[in-house]
Amino acid sequence: MTLGWIEADWSLLDPWFLLLLPLPVATLVWSLRRTRAALPAASVTWLEGLPKTLRSRLTWLPVALTALAGMALVVALARPVTRSVVPIESEGVDILLVLDVSSSMQAPDVDPGTDTRRMDAARDQALAFAKARVNDRVGLVTFARYADLRCPPTLDADSLAA
Numbered sequence: 001m002t003l004g005w006i007e008a009d010w011s012l013l014d015p016w017f018l019l020l021l022p023l024p025v026a027t028l029v030w031s032l033r034r035t036r037a038a039l040p041a042a043s044v045t046w047l048e049g050l051p052k053t054l055r056s057r058l059t060w061l062p063v064a065l066t067a068l069a070g071m072a073l074v075v076a077l078a079r080p081v082t083r084s085v086v087p088i089e090s091e092g093v094d095i096l097l098v099l100d101v102s103s104s105m106q107a108p109d110v111d112p113g114t115d116t117r118r119m120d121a122a123r124d125q126a127l128a129f130a131k132a133r134v135n136d137r138v139g140l141v142t143f144a145r146y147a148d149l150r151c152p153p154t155l156d157a158d159s160l161a162a
Contacts, residue, residue: 013079020077024070031063092135094153097126102144131157 012018105119130138137153138160151160 009084010080010082013081015078017074017077017079020074021071024067024074027070028063028067031067032060090135092133092137092155094137094139095133096139096141096153097129098141098143098147099123099126100144101142127157127161130160 099122101119105122106117108115108117111121126140135155137155138157139149139153140151140160142148142150154160
């Protein structure tokens with residue numbers, strides 16, 4: 001959409017809210033045209049020749065500003081958004097790592113000379129793999145008897161490590 005010198009690509013997510021737009025305008029017209037309640041008071045005919053004060057000339061302003069705020073609220077409810085196409089620099093894939101966490105993974109038989117457990121070796125290899133995947137989302141599923149999603153696919157290797 002082009003608005004004079006402004007180039008805008010916008011749309012409304014809920015345009016049916018604009019059907020409420022006449023409501024604040026009708027409220028404004030009703031407020032300005034209604035008759036005020038009469039209070040018994042002394043005659044003020046001797047004040048008729050005096051100039052009106054700024055306050056008396058702007059008595060309509062609070063009602064008009066309230067109606068304007070109502071119209072702004074209706075437009076905000078219609079949810080205007082701008083959309084821009086972001087070019088894809090590189091494509092990745094979603095990878096789920098599946099890790100056994102049963103008691104058999106506690107055995108220290110990965111390297112006969114050290115006390116490295118299977119679980120520690122698997123964790124280190126999984127983290128190294130996840131950090132090497134730059135554009136791929138990596139998630140983690142663990143299982144012993146039942147599967148459990150520990151981390152949904154993410155680009156953040158630190159959240160996967162946690």
